[in-house]
Amino acid sequence: MTNRPERNPVLLEFFQKYLSEENTAAFIHRVASVYTCGTLERLSHHGLPEVRRGAVMALCFVSDYSSNHTVGMALSDSDRGVRLIAENGIRSLWIRAGTPSQRHRLRKVMSQIQGNSLDSALKDADALIVDAPWYSEAYNQRAQVFFKRQNFERSLRDNHQTLEINPYHFPAAISMGQCYLRQGENVMALDSFRRALRLNPNLESIRTQITYLERQLEEM
Known part of the structure; x- marks a missing residue:
């Protein structure tokens, strides 16, 4: 018996x-023709860093x-390439939490914030949260409106x-730190930034x- x-x-x-x-469409097609998301989640723990990256x-x-936990854990992978891929891609999972209609409404809010149409963004974010109170990204976008105000x-x-809804949402932890800084609450800001870094x-x-x-704080 040989050990292959x-x-x-x-x-x-x-x-x-x-x-x-560098053909994203071809990569997606090849992967989707062979793998389920469950198998990809298992491969994210593979011994080879390149497999984990893929x-x-x-x-x-x-x-x-549904893969938020897996990709969220990859943010702390031992391989820098895996960490960067997770950081660059995890936001797309957050947006996909809703229905097609809810995602469309979220993108509209994001566009309004970018255009500084804060009144419209707040109104639409409020309505989206009422419709989908479990949609963490809707709360995050409304938080950005309040921050700008x-x-x-x-x-x-x-x-x-x-x-609370999405424990991997490091931008929300960063934003909390920035809020606390502007309120002069440096200890709370430090806690929030440490959470983001974890x-x-x-x-x-x-x-x-x-x-x-x-x-x-040491000098105080």
């Missing part, structure tokens, strides 16, 4: 082709909010609700902010 080396999953070949071709990237393209208490409340160790600017606040 374990074959690498075909996903590795798909990912390598993607890196050489699995996490594929999940960000083809899966929905310097209503930091309301922004904190919505960011807290975002994290969720996503790639946040070098937040790491720098933490160091600055720690020194500031």
Whole structure:
């Protein structure tokens, strides 16, 4: 009886082709023709970093909010490439939590915020939250509206609700830290920034902010 080396999953070949071709549509088609999201989630724990990278990237393209835990855990992967892919792609899963209509309404709110149409954004975000109170990204977008209006208490409340629903939402933790800073609550800001960094160790600017606040608090 011979010990044959374990074959690498075909996903590795798909990912390598993607890196050489940079053809997202072809990568998605190849992956979807072979793998279920459940299998991709299992491959996100594979021993080879390149397989994990391919699995996490594929999940960000083809899966929905049900893979949030898997991709959220990948934010802390030992491989920097996996972490970066997770960071760049996880927001797409957050948006896909709703129905097609709810996603369309969310994108409208996001566009209104970018255009600084805050009254319209707030009205539409309110309506979306009433319709889908479990949609964490709707709370996060409304928190951004309140932040732009310097209503930091309301922004904190919505960011807290975002994290209650989606515990991997590191941008909400960052936003809470920014709110606390503007209120002069440096200890609370530090706690929020530390939470964001625990969720996503790639946040070098937040790491720098933490160091600055720690020194500031030591000198008080």
